[in-house]
Amino acid sequence: MVNQEFALMAHLMRRAGFGAPFEELEARTAKGYEATVEELLQPDKQPDMERDIMMRYKTEWVSQAGLEGQQEEWTYQMINSKRPLQEKIALFWHGILVTGHAKCEYPRQQQLELNMFRTVGMGNFRELLQALSKDPAMVFYLDNCMSHKDAINENWGRELLELFSLGVGMDGEQNYSEDDVKEAARAFTGWTVTNSIPRYPYGKYEASFIYDPSDHDEANKTFLGETGNFNGEDIVDIIVKQPGTARFVARHLYNFFVADEPQVPAWKDTPPRDIEAIKMLEEEYFRSNYDISSMLRVLFNSNFFKNSRFEKVKSPTETVVGTMRLVGDYTTPKLGLNALTLNIRYMGQDLLNPPTVEGWHTGKEWIDSGTLVERINFTADQVGNTDLPGVKNIIERFNSEGSTISHEQFISGCLEMLGAYELTPETHSQLMEMAQSEGEVKTGTPEFETRVGQMLQSIVATTEYLFA
Amino acid sequence: MTVNKKDPVLAVLQLSGGNDALNTLIPYNDPLYIDNRPNVRVPQDSVLPLNDQVGLNPAMAPLKKLYDDGKVAVIQGIGYPSPSRSHFRSMDIWHTCEPDKVGDEGWLGRAIRDLDPNKENVLTAVNFGRGLPRALAAPGVPVASVGDLETYGVLTGIDNDTQRAKALDVFSRVYSPMIGKGPVVDYLAQTGLDALKGADILSSAVENYSSTIEYGGDVVGQYMMNMAQTHLAGFGTKILYTTAPYNSFDTHAGELANHTKLWTETSRAISDFYDDLKEHNASDNVVLLVFSEFGRRVHDNGSGTDHGSGGVTFVIGDSVKGGLYGEYPSLEENKLLEGDLHFNNDFRSLYSSLLEDWMDLDAKPIVNGSFEKMALL
Numbered sequence: 001m002v003n004q005e006f007a008l009m010a011h012l013m014r015r016a017g018f019g020a021p022f023e024e025l026e027a028r029t030a031k032g033y034e035a036t037v038e039e040l041l042q043p044d045k046q047p048d049m050e051r052d053i054m055m056r057y058k059t060e061w062v063s064q065a066g067l068e069g070q071q072e073e074w075t076y077q078m079i080n081s082k083r084p085l086q087e088k089i090a091l092f093w094h095g096i097l098v099t100g101h102a103k104c105e106y107p108r109q110q111q112l113e114l115n116m117f118r119t120v121g122m123g124n125f126r127e128l129l130q131a132l133s134k135d136p137a138m139v140f141y142l143d144n145c146m147s148h149k150d151a152i153n154e155n156w157g158r159e160l161l162e163l164f165s166l167g168v169g170m171d172g173e174q175n176y177s178e179d180d181v182k183e184a185a186r187a188f189t190g191w192t193v194t195n196s197i198p199r200y201p202y203g204k205y206e207a208s209f210i211y212d213p214s215d216h217d218e219a220n221k222t223f224l225g226e227t228g229n230f231n232g233e234d235i236v237d238i239i240v241k242q243p244g245t246a247r248f249v250a251r252h253l254y255n256f257f258v259a260d261e262p263q264v265p266a267w268k269d270t271p272p273r274d275i276e277a278i279k280m281l282e283e284e285y286f287r288s289n290y291d292i293s294s295m296l297r298v299l300f301n302s303n304f305f306k307n308s309r310f311e312k313v314k315s316p317t318e319t320v321v322g323t324m325r326l327v328g329d330y331t332t333p334k335l336g337l338n339a340l341t342l343n344i345r346y347m348g349q350d351l352l353n354p355p356t357v358e359g360w361h362t363g364k365e366w367i368d369s370g371t372l373v374e375r376i377n378f379t380a381d382q383v384g385n386t387d388l389p390g391v392k393n394i395i396e397r398f399n400s401e402g403s404t405i406s407h408e409q410f411i412s413g414c415l416e417m418l419g420a421y422e423l424t425p426e427t428h429s430q431l432m433e434m435a436q437s438e439g440e441v442k443t444g445t446p447e448f449e450t451r452v453g454q455m456l457q458s459i460v461a462t463t464e465y466l467f468a
Numbered sequence: 469m470t471v472n473k474k475d476p477v478l479a480v481l482q483l484s485g486g487n488d489a490l491n492t493l494i495p496y497n498d499p500l501y502i503d504n505r506p507n508v509r510v511p512q513d514s515v516l517p518l519n520d521q522v523g524l525n526p527a528m529a530p531l532k533k534l535y536d537d538g539k540v541a542v543i544q545g546i547g548y549p550s551p552s553r554s555h556f557r558s559m560d561i562w563h564t565c566e567p568d569k570v571g572d573e574g575w576l577g578r579a580i581r582d583l584d585p586n587k588e589n590v591l592t593a594v595n596f597g598r599g600l601p602r603a604l605a606a607p608g609v610p611v612a613s614v615g616d617l618e619t620y621g622v623l624t625g626i627d628n629d630t631q632r633a634k635a636l637d638v639f640s641r642v643y644s645p646m647i648g649k650g651p652v653v654d655y656l657a658q659t660g661l662d663a664l665k666g667a668d669i670l671s672s673a674v675e676n677y678s679s680t681i682e683y684g685g686d687v688v689g690q691y692m693m694n695m696a697q698t699h700l701a702g703f704g705t706k707i708l709y710t711t712a713p714y715n716s717f718d719t720h721a722g723e724l725a726n727h728t729k730l731w732t733e734t735s736r737a738i739s740d741f742y743d744d745l746k747e748h749n750a751s752d753n754v755v756l757l758v759f760s761e762f763g764r765r766v767h768d769n770g771s772g773t774d775h776g777s778g779g780v781t782f783v784i785g786d787s788v789k790g791g792l793y794g795e796y797p798s799l800e801e802n803k804l805l806e807g808d809l810h811f812n813n814d815f816r817s818l819y820s821s822l823l824e825d826w827m828d829l830d831a832k833p834i835v836n837g838s839f840e841k842m843a844l845l
Contacts, residue, residue, distance in 0.1 A: 100556075101556060102554060102556030102557045102560060103554065103556075105554055105556075260652070313652070345598075345599050346598045346599045346615075348599070348600070350599075355570075355602065356570040356571075356572050357570065361572075361607075364656060365607065367655075367656055368600070368610060368611070369610045369611070369612055369662045369663040369666060370595065370599075370600050370612060370613030371600070371613075372656075372659050372660060372663050373613070373620075373667070374599075374613075374615075376622055376623065376660075377622065377625055380623050381625035384625060424645075424646070426642070426645040426646075427642045427645075427646075430638050430641050431638065431642075434634065434638050437634075454631060457626065458635055458638050458642075461623060461635070461639050461642075462642050463642070463643060463653060463656045463657050463660060466656055
């Protein structure tokens, strides 16, 4: 029988991180669920990446990586970080508080933004929005540097409200008006960046935020019903108090960590999948004074989270990073990391370069016939490689269970060691038929290694395995 | 005018990185060309003249032959208003026909939806290359995306044929009964079965193919061969798409050597593709579009050229009225746009011609507006 505590730990690690090999899951299960949640929520207590070693392999990571190089660095970090939730949170905010390479064309600047997500992304949402408003990649991406007191550019003001905080509306009602967009834009005039664009002859360098009081609109503004000579900070302070913002943060956390919701543009009119869960998170948002970590603690310890196993389609990043953590490869930034990273793009998620300011459409929209083939073939190639340490460990574990194991032991053992996956009875019986057709399962032989690889390949090719 | 009973097919070759229009279609008698290209210039006497003003890069002899046969429409000065000099953004604009806001639906994705509204053929559109270009992407529109036609399929990493056959058998049997388990799983299972079916059908394209044409060993040559193989196999594919390797046309440095190599391979691939179809009596219902996201800076930078605007596009096929279209943009300094060629043909005009006069679709909703068509078909 499946050990429920182990299965729950596998679930937690898939969602709050990128999954883990079975030995790690066993160790964490022994330590306890709540203790693991606390560990994940306190990344600073875990060692950071060994940057000196990374830079020795990849000198371009020091300051000047192109898009693919920056994607590589992040992927490597997601595979190897001892602070998986910190990386997961960076991925979470990157998909919501979007900047894109298509416009920024300086991946290093986006990398600095990711660092900001790592440091403030699990803290206070007010501080996060303040930092975001001053983030050079964002100021440039949404044209706030083009917004002037005598000619506002509404781009940042609009997306701040629509996509980064309030959302268009909730429960069928609008959350803000067109006037609020304009007033927010006025309040952010003068918020700009140092010029970062001279490409030649020295290459690009990092931009920094500057406030230009001479270009700031000092007249009164009326924003969401409040009137005053607001500056950008005041706008953020007003935004975070709104029920719409609590709903927005709660629903995004739910969509990313718990279960797939409809795509974001539908949220105004489509009620949340689990309104009770959303209310719990909203309450914690206000109770904790907008603290993301507190919301996550409530979320991970809730029954709605524990009962949400396999309610999400894995993203391409989760697929590639999760597979690497499972098979134990790329523990150093060795050759081939670039090709490995490109698989995430081939599966439909070009990190740092989302298709639009809305980020990626998620859930089942990750899958089409092209990306599905990429996903299945990639995953099957990895788990079928019996030379990889994680796969070897699975084989060794079977070997330690006796010289012959039953077909049922074989299949359920593979499922458990992949992270306590569950199959429908139909799929299970197909795999059983396949296992039986190959006769008795004798461990400790070269043929057995092949059989394990083959069984793992068949499992990762199922629809069940597309979910996390 | 002959009645064409075969369904029209549109093939697309995307030249990523920004092809240098000025060294592709060369204004070889214009002194300003010589002035602006002190280092990165094709010598006047080696140009393949199309008329007194312009000629093709000497690496494009196979394309010149097709031009002489009247099969090539050359669209000069093509672009769009307020050009972006970012590869990604400009390519996005060509892909989505949304120059002012960011769009996420590709023009061909919309065309595929019109061509096969009930998704009756899993191979209505086939892309060759890894990852789907946004031109082909639209929600709910299935497109097969093939990294390598010879080895394309599900679970191709399993070397042993018997084992793979067994694994595929299990795959098809575990995906079928999932239909009927709710909308998400239904969709995923159907997609899996479509992928398997598409791969199965496509595998016969290579098996049944024979030709006297030997394509070059470069990536573009191989993918153009794959496009020919797929067309010749008669799967009912109406859109074929491929992309030259990522940003290969981005010739900031060492342009003369690199650009020559690129066009030697590319024009050979184009001509091999055409000859291959011709040899199989299958060229009459195919039109090939060759485009890039922008042209390059008029003045060279010493060894290459930087990002510019105003490009050149080719449309090739039996049904194409060969010749030069539009005007060559002026190289005079006061007529340049921040040092770049000014476009005078909107790419959406070209798309509208291809969609309406070739594919028999309503172009307006696909290209987001009405654009004057070019009489090239």
